[in-house]
Amino acid sequence: MSTSCGAAWRSWLMLHxxxxxxxxxxxSITYFLGINDTSLMVNPRIQHRPxxxxxxxxxSDLETLERIHSDVFPIRYESEFFQSVVNGCDVVSWxxxxxxxxxxxxxxxIGFVTARIILAKDSEIADLLRYDSSRVDQTLVYILTLGVVxxxxxxxxxxxxxxxxxxxxxxxxxxxxxYLHVISYNNPxxxxxxxxxxxxxxxxxxxxxxxxxxxDSYLFVYYVNGGRSPCSPLELVTVIVRCMxxxxxxxxxxxxxxxxxxxxxxxxxxxxxxxxxxMTNIECSGLEYx
Numbered sequence: 001m002s003t004s005c006g007a008a009w010r011s012w013l014m015l016h017x018x019x020x021x022x023x024x025x026x027x028s029i030t031y032f033l034g035i036n037d038t039s040l041m042v043n044p045r046i047q048h049r050p051x052x053x054x055x056x057x058x059x060s061d062l063e064t065l066e067r068i069h070s071d072v073f074p075i076r077y078e079s080e081f082f083q084s085v086v087n088g089c090d091v092v093s094w095x096x097x098x099x100x101x102x103x104x105x106x107x108x109x110i111g112f113v114t115a116r117i118i119l120a121k122d123s124e125i126a127d128l129l130r131y132d133s134s135r136v137d138q139t140l141v142y143i144l145t146l147g148v149v150x151x152x153x154x155x156x157x158x159x160x161x162x163x164x165x166x167x168x169x170x171x172x173x174x175x176x177x178x179y180l181h182v183i184s185y186n187n188p189x190x191x192x193x194x195x196x197x198x199x200x201x202x203x204x205x206x207x208x209x210x211x212x213x214x215x216d217s218y219l220f221v222y223y224v225n226g227g228r229s230p231c232s233p234l235e236l237v238t239v240i241v242r243c244m245x246x247x248x249x250x251x252x253x254x255x256x257x258x259x260x261x262x263x264x265x266x267x268x269x270x271x272x273x274x275x276x277x278x279m280t281n282i283e284c285s286g287l288e289y290x
Contacts, residue, residue: 046151048100049100050098050152050155051099051100052096052097052099052155053096054096054097054161054164055094055097056088056094056095057093057112059086061086061109061112062082062083062086064109065082065109065112068112068149069145069147071150072147073145074210085114090117091115092115092116092168093112094112094113094164094165096148096152096160097109097110098110098152109149110151110157111149111152112146113143113145113161113162113164113165114143114144114146115144115165115178116141116142116144117139117141117172117175118139118142119136119137119138119139120176120177121136123140123179124219125140125201125202125221129227129228138174139172140169140177140178140179141165141177141179142179142180143162146161146180148161158192159196162192162193163196166222166224169224169225170224173225174225175224175225176223176224177222177223177224178222178224179219180193180219180220181204181219181220182218183208184203184215185215193220196222197222198220198221199221199223200218200220201221202218203217203218204218
């Protein structure tokens with residue numbers, strides 16, 4: 001009896017050990033594959049399974065918002081900026097909170113995004129948009145800041161916050177795009193925006209000045225509500241073909257109107273066409289491909 005119990009105990013221990021190894025390997029595989037499902041993987045610095053919710057930033061978030069900005073960004077923001085964010089003065093914002101946090105912290109910010117509505121005609125990307133310039137009410141949404149506290153990164157929170165901004169911009173009929181700047185060395189952010197179908201349309205040299213040193217910036221744009229670049233590759237080819245056809249038709253018309261001179265004598269060769277020596281210029285202007 002004791003022998004059978006010992007064998008059963010050893011079998012249970014082996015099964016339990018195998019189960020633990022399987023779960024460890026499975027979590028490792030999902031990590032390396034980039035599967036960010038919080039039901040499968042939780043950051044080891046978080047002692048619980050997070051329940052992430054999103055809401056507008058409010059005045060009680062002021063202190064936490066300032067602290068996270070200080071921790072995340074190399075750029076110092078003035079107090080007026082934070083007051084505008086928490087009070088909703090010309091700034092729209094979303095906060096990410098973990099409702100499962102203990103000790104009364106379930107409504108404390110763990111991530112945020114701030115943005116501002118700008119008139120399209122007054123923006124720095126007016127030349128990168130195809131929009132109706134006669135409509136002075138057409139707008140853009142400019143993302144000001146986006147950040148997630150270190151312990152909650154790689155859980156898809158930044159992606160969800162950006163989607164909130166895109167959804168908001170899409171709900172405004174006169175809005176044509178969401179855009180933002182990214183410092184040139186922030187590769188994770190560049191990868192994130194590229195993955196979310198933002199278009200990198202311009203590189204701005206020396207855009208940022210941090211601790212006396214200049215850094216380049218990339219300008220990313222996400223078009224909404226029919227907004228688009230002035231000339232897509234397909235449209236560019238179409239315009240070039242149209243210009244070529246117009247040029248050929250003009251040349252053919254000039255040839256038809258040219259004087260026809262028949263040679264003297266009984267020569268049987270065809271007519272000799274003469275035309276003005278001035279070359280026909282085919283010019284397609286006003287195009288910019290970004």
